[in-house]
Amino acid sequence: MVRVAERLDAVAAGLAEQEGPEAHAALADRTIEALRALRDEAGAADWTAAAVPAVRAHAVGALMQVCPLTRYAFARPRGYPGDAGLLDLIYRHPDADGALAEASAAGRAAYAVTSGTAPCAAVRERRRILAGAIDRAAAERPGAAVLAVACGHLREAEISAGLRDGRVGRLLATDQDRESLARVADRADAPAVATRRLSVRDFIAAKATAEAEIGRFDLVYAAGLYDYLDDRIAARLTRKLFGLLRPGGRLLVGNFLTGLREEAYMDAVMDWQLIYRTQAQIRAFAAEISEVDLAGANYWADSAACVGYLELEHA
Known part of the structure; x- marks a missing residue:
């Protein structure tokens, strides 16, 4: 089994020299890439059973919850995944402006990365x-x-x-x-x-x-x-x-x-x-x-x- 904590510790350590919202933007991008590699190495069974809980327990996983898109998806406010409110955040629709205004500068910086991904x-x-x-x-x-x-x-x-x-x-x-x-x-x-x-x-x-x-x-x-x-x-x-x-x-x-x-x-x-x-x-x-x-x-x-x-x- 891959060592999730060590890999995510390395992601966080590489950003120690950065400050401000830019640090969260970089953290978002590096976390996405690190998790892609971890999943490929772990295989489907180990990824679901062990790696996912380890990611959620790690400080990096918690830090990414400042991103309003990430936080909304995880919270499932309507009780199911991928609801219309989440899509509004992805669309960058004006109806999502309130959620962005309530986010911190770090959260908005992370959102710029997550909402800018290919999916x-x-x-x-x-x-x-x-x-x-x-x-x-x-x-x-x-x-x-x-x-x-x-x-x-x-x-x-x-x-x-x-x-x-x-x-x-x-x-x-x-x-x-x-x-x-x-x-x-x-x-x-x-x-x-x-x-x-x-x-x-x-x-x-x-x-x-x-x-x-x-x-x-x-x-x-x-x-x-x-x-x-x-x-x-x-x-x-x-x-x-x-x-x-x-x-x-x-x-x-x-x-x-x-x-x-x-x-x-x-x-x-x-x-x-x-x-x-x-x-x-x-x-x-x-x-x-x-x-x-x-x-x-x-x-x-x-x-x-x-x-x-x-x-x-x-x-």
Whole structure:
């Protein structure tokens, strides 16, 4: 087993000559890199059983809690990981300004590093990709119907030209989190936006009558949701969501890819665990969809190869 305390002691000792907020910025970057190396050396079993508790018990792990992004993820104020408030911090959204204002100068310096990592940049890019998908649907089918699954605060709607220009006929925003849906309903500028509380279980268990009530859509998308679903549930949900498409409609889903430098930091210090997947595993989301119904399947990765996207077109 790797010696976690010794390695993190070395990280802290290397910063002894630095002072002020810059020290925490450097600490954040070096901690991310040190934990990446520790995880690679430890292996999955030792990492989970021994290394993660040791990281959290070490002074460096505690010091990183001054970062508002790290602290929010670890605290899970809504009771589950990766909630919409955390995404607002990653987006650098104005609604997160209060949390940043309350942070210390050291915390803000650490946040500049953590929020600037490739995975966080990928989340911001994902927001633009989702807005682009809405705009594409609106351009191809004026009055398009859109379904957002696990919508969070629906921040992509704020930058969608299709919604702003009134070319989206209906956007149904669904989530299991009442607080997120209340925020969407309160802030929705477009009259096309409506909310409904629906969980993954609701979609999977829905009968034909319930599906008819929800309606059919030209675009269905779910971005961060799949990072938390096991393979079996992911495939079942994909089949159900695909079944809500109109002919020629598209389903867009995303999932973080394996091999991220920051994965160990997210796991050990932020207590934020995702299910990372390969391209083949993401493509397998479509395993339960009949080839007769599938007009096309397109996979691509984002600009930093952090998130893989699967787009399925209904025949």
